[in-house]
Every structure is written in C-alpha cells, then in structure tokens.
Amino acid sequence: MIKLTLLRKLLMALTGLFLCLFLVIHLLGNLQLFLPKEIAQEQFNAYSQALSGNLFIKVVAIGLYVSILAHAIYAVVITIYNRKSGGKYAVDERKVASPWYSRSMGLLGTVIFVFIVIHFQNFWYYYKFTDMPLDPWGRKDLYSAVVNLFGNVWYVVIYVVSMVAMGYHLLHGVASALRTLGVYHQKYVRVVNVAGVVYSVVISAGFAIIPIYVYLVQHQERLLTLLQLK
Amino acid sequence: MKLKLNIWRQESTTAKGAFKTYTLENLEKDMSFLEMLDVLNEQLVTKGERPVVFDHDCREGICGTCGVMINGRAHGPIGGITTCQLHLRSFNDGDEITVEPFRAKAFPVIKDLKIDRSAFDRIIASGGYISASTGSAPEANSILITHDVAESAFDSAACIGCGACVATCKNGSAALFTAAKISHLAKLPQGRAEARIRVVKMVEQMDKEGFGHCTNTEACQVECPMGVSVLNIAQMNWEYNKALLLGA
Numbered sequence: 001m002i003k004l005t006l007l008r009k010l011l012m013a014l015t016g017l018f019l020c021l022f023l024v025i026h027l028l029g030n031l032q033l034f035l036p037k038e039i040a041q042e043q044f045n046a047y048s049q050a051l052s053g054n055l056f057i058k059v060v061a062i063g064l065y066v067s068i069l070a071h072a073i074y075a076v077v078i079t080i081y082n083r084k085s086g087g088k089y090a091v092d093e094r095k096v097a098s099p100w101y102s103r104s105m106g107l108l109g110t111v112i113f114v115f116i117v118i119h120f121q122n123f124w125y126y127y128k129f130t131d132m133p134l135d136p137w138g139r140k141d142l143y144s145a146v147v148n149l150f151g152n153v154w155y156v157v158i159y160v161v162s163m164v165a166m167g168y169h170l171l172h173g174v175a176s177a178l179r180t181l182g183v184y185h186q187k188y189v190r191v192v193n194v195a196g197v198v199y200s201v202v203i204s205a206g207f208a209i210i211p212i213y214v215y216l217v218q219h220q221e222r223l224l225t226l227l228q229l230k
Numbered sequence: 231m232k233l234k235l236n237i238w239r240q241e242s243t244t245a246k247g248a249f250k251t252y253t254l255e256n257l258e259k260d261m262s263f264l265e266m267l268d269v270l271n272e273q274l275v276t277k278g279e280r281p282v283v284f285d286h287d288c289r290e291g292i293c294g295t296c297g298v299m300i301n302g303r304a305h306g307p308i309g310g311i312t313t314c315q316l317h318l319r320s321f322n323d324g325d326e327i328t329v330e331p332f333r334a335k336a337f338p339v340i341k342d343l344k345i346d347r348s349a350f351d352r353i354i355a356s357g358g359y360i361s362a363s364t365g366s367a368p369e370a371n372s373i374l375i376t377h378d379v380a381e382s383a384f385d386s387a388a389c390i391g392c393g394a395c396v397a398t399c400k401n402g403s404a405a406l407f408t409a410a411k412i413s414h415l416a417k418l419p420q421g422r423a424e425a426r427i428r429v430v431k432m433v434e435q436m437d438k439e440g441f442g443h444c445t446n447t448e449a450c451q452v453e454c455p456m457g458v459s460v461l462n463i464a465q466m467n468w469e470y471n472k473a474l475l476l477g478a
Contacts, residue, residue, distance in 0.1 A: 003437075004433070004434070004437055005403075005433075005436075005437050005441075005442070005443045005444075006433055006467065006470050008443060009443055009444065009467075010471070010474075078443050078445075081442060081443065082400070082401035082402070082403075082442040082443055082445070084335060084442075085334065085335045085336065085401060085402040085403070085440055085441055085442030086334060086335075086399065086400050086401045086402035086442055087332070087333025087334045087335075087337075087397060087402055088333065089299055089302055089330055089333060090236075090249065090328060090330060091299075091301055091302040091328040091330070092302045093301060093302030093303050094302060094303065094304075094398050094400065094449060096303070096452075097303075097398055097447075097448075097449035097452035097453055098447035098448055098449040098452070099447075102445070102446065102447040102448070103400060103447055105445065172446070175446070176445070176446040179446050179460075179463065179464045179467065180446070180467050181467065181468075181471065182464055182465070182467040182468025182469070182470075182471050182472075183464055183468075184413075184461050184462075184464035184465040184467075184468050186461065189461060189464065
C-alpha cells in the first residue's frame with residue numbers, strides 16, 4: 001500500500017490518464033455503429049473478433065483492468081484519509097471557492113464505476129463467457145447485442161447519464177492529473193486546461209450520442225408517426 | 231450597528247467546545263473585525279467573564295497570525311484579505327455572524343479561536359532553507375536573475391503562513407503552503423542546488439503532520455490573502471517527480 005500522499009496522487013494521475021487514452025480508442029471503435037446496418041454488422045463484429053484475439057490487446061486489457069481497480073481502490077483510500085484530515089464547520093460556505101464537480105469526484109466516480117460494472121456484464125462478459133448467437137459470417141454477433149440494448153429507452157437513459165457524469169469527472173480529472181504530473185508553466189497550463197475541456201466534452205458527448213442515434217434509427221417509424229410527420 | 235455573534239468557545243485542546251452567542255450594539259461600521267472582538271472582550275472582562283482568545287499580531291494584513299472562519303469562509307466573505315483587514319462595513323446591521331477557528335486535523339484548537347499552526351513551522355524546518363551560509367545581502371548583480379523569475383519567486387514567497395488554504399480545503403491539505411515554500415526556493419539559483427532533497431523532505435514532513443491529499447479543487451488560491459497561485463503546487467509536483475526519477 002502506498003503511504004505518501006503525493007505518490008498516491010501520482011498513481012491516480014497515471015491510471016487516470018491511461019484510462020483517458022483507452023477512451024479515445026474505444027470511442028473510435030464505437031463510431032462504426034454510425035454505419036448502416038448492412039456494413040456495420042459485419043465490420044463491427046470483425047473488429048471485435050480481431051481485438052479479442054490480439055495478444056497485444058490482451059496485455060493492454062490487463063493494464064486496463066488493473067488501472068480501473070487501482071484508480072477506484074486508491075480513490076477510496078484517499079477519500080477516507082481526507083475525510084479525517086479535513087475540518088468540519090457548523091456554518092460552511094467553502095463551496096463558493098471551488099466548482100461542484102471538483103469536490104464531487106468520488107460521487108461521479110461511483111456513478112462511472114457502477115456503469116462500468118453494468119457495461120462489463122452486458123458486453124465484456126456476454127462476449128467472452130457466453131455462447132452468444134453468431135452473425136451470417138460466423139462471428140459472434142456483438143453488433144446485434146449492442147443494437148438490441150440501445151433499443152431500450154431506459155438503457156439509453158442510464159448510458160447518457162453515466163456519460164454526463166464521466167464528462168464532469170474528466171473535466172476535473174484531466175487537468176488535475178496533468179497538475180499532479182507537474183505542468184506548471186503558465187503558457188502550457190493554459191493549453192492543457194483548454195485541451196482538457198475539449199477532450200472531456202468530445203469524449204463524453206461522442207459516447208453519449210451513439211446510443212441515442214441507434215435508438216432513434218431503430219424507432220424512427222414509430223417516432224415519426226408519433227410526431228405525425230408521416 | 232448591531233451584530234449577533236455565535237463564537238466558538240473551547241477551554242483546551244482536549245475539552246469539548248460549543249458556540250456561545252453574544253450581542254454587540256453601537257458598533258462603528260468602519261471598525262475592523264478584530265476591533266469588534268476587542269470590544270466584545272472588554273465587555274466580557276468588565277463582566278468578569280473570560281475573554282475570547284484569538285490570534286492576532288500586526289493587524290496590517292501582512293503577518294498571517296490572525297485567521298478565523300467567518301460565516302463558513304476563511305478570513306470572512308471577502309477574498310484576498312486577512313481577518314484583520316475585514317471591516318464591519320462588509321456586514322449589514324443586525325447580521326448574525328458565526329465565528330469558528332480554522333479547522334483541520336493538523337491544526338488542533340488551543341483555546342477558543344486560537345489554533346496550533348506549528349505543523350507549518352516543522353514543514354519549513356524540514357527543508358525550507360538554503361544550507362550554505364549566505365552571509366549578509368550579496369551584491370545584487372553578482373547572480374543575474376531575470377525580472378520575471380524574480381517576480382515569480384517573490385509571488386511564491388508572499389505566503390504568510392496564515393493557514394487559510396488548509397482551513398478552506400475540504401481535505402485539510404497543506405499543499406499550497408508547502409508548495410509556495412518549495413517553488414519560491416526552486417525558482418532562484420541559490421535554492422536550485424538543493425531543490426530535490428528539499429522537496430522530498432518537506433513533502434514527507436507535510437504527510438507526517440497529518441495534512442490531507444491535494445485534490446486540486448483550487449479553493450485554496452481563492453481564499454489565500456496573498457493570492458498565492460495553485461501553479462506553485464504544480465511546480466512542487468514537478469520537483470517531486472523529478473526527485474523520484476533522478477533521485478534526491
């Protein structure tokens with residue numbers, strides 16, 4: 001167990017930034033879901049098969065699992081320690097001095113963690129450990145599993161809410177991680193802060209739009225009738 | 231003007247404290263907050279009660295001795311000042327004001343509003359100095375330092391160690407204080423030589439004192455009376471990471 005506060009923060013920063021890198025790759029893969037079904041089904045399933053069979057990806061995946069767990073475990077360790085070291089006031093207006101999401105990383109992180117558990121169950125466990133149906137090309141049909149889930153409005157809501165939580169988590173997290181690494185020159189800090197905001201918005205909005213898009217495409221007939229456009 | 235004060239009273243570090251309410255009348259709006267406490271104490275002494283203990287020294291906003299939580303904010307509702315620079319004109323007639331000591335695990339209450347900030351002294355003693363004897367002030371041009379670097383080092387050195395950063399941090403972290411000392415010295419050629427060993431020692435002492443982790447909420451710089459920037463914390467991290475990679 002790491003004892004020094006700065007080392008614990010360094011661990012949070014490095015695992016967090018690794019997860020940020022992973023999010024970019026994951027989002028790029030997900031963009032295939034915007035393709036029309038005829039192309040997307042074959043391409044997405046081939047992509048999934050290629051990834052899950054690749055040795056390099058398997059090694060990176062272990063790093064990913066370790067990062068998620070270490071990030072979550074140390075978040076709890078740090079939070080418990082900070083609760084004890086920080087002061088409590090009868091009248092407390094300290095919140096005016098900092099943004100709410102910077103003070104709520106634990107709450108936002110918990111939402112994300114719960115989402116990750118659901119997400120792993122829905123796709124990772126389903127893909128790796130069950131006899132799921134195959135597509136016409138003989139590959140595991142992950143595409144249909146995704147499209148089916150995204151057809152459920154409640155699942156889409158949970159997904160989008162989780163992505164909003166992730167957006168705010170990243171908004172604080174990216175800048176905070178880079179500060180922990182020691183970016184202190186004013187010029188670079190400004191660049192890094194802007195890049196952090198752009199990254200957070202693009203990544204979380206990118207992930208959130210996909211289930212909404214898939215839902216709308218699936219239900220377009222019904223929705224158009226509802227809106228009396230057809 | 232008339233004010234109702236809820237003031238934290240505590241006999242000793244181990245005693246259980248509680249709020250006590252006092253009402254003061256005929257106050258001048260141009261009195262400083264500490265002068266108002268003086269008025270209160272005068273009345274308490276006249277009545278034969280124990281006066282409220284609070285820290286204060288220069289009353290010019292430069293020593294960092296005074297410092298209390300006023301209505302839930304360090305040094306009161308106005309940013310960038312110490313408690314002695316706060317005046318009653320910042321409040322309204324008839325206001326209720328809650329006054330508490332700065333609170334953190336590493337800042338135990340000594341009595342009433344007075345706290346023990348010697349943890350800060352021990353952090354400085356652990357490495358906030360240059361070990362070579364420097365003699366009297368050297369000739370200004372013998373070591374050339376650019377204007378920007380000198381100004382930046384001075385901005386870090388402006389920290390008066392009041393503890394508002396710790397009090398306002400939800401984690402009770404002393405990162406801003408410790409970082410200000412570390413980067414003040416790291417920015418200047420005289421301090422550079424021992425930069426790595428210094429950061430390791432001071433950070434270790436900061437942890438030993440029981441201060442929390444910095445989670446970069448940046449509340450500390452908002453409440454700092456001297457406007458010390460959180461970029462000092464970034465520089466502390468930079469120096470620390472460098473010491474980790476290259477050795478202290």
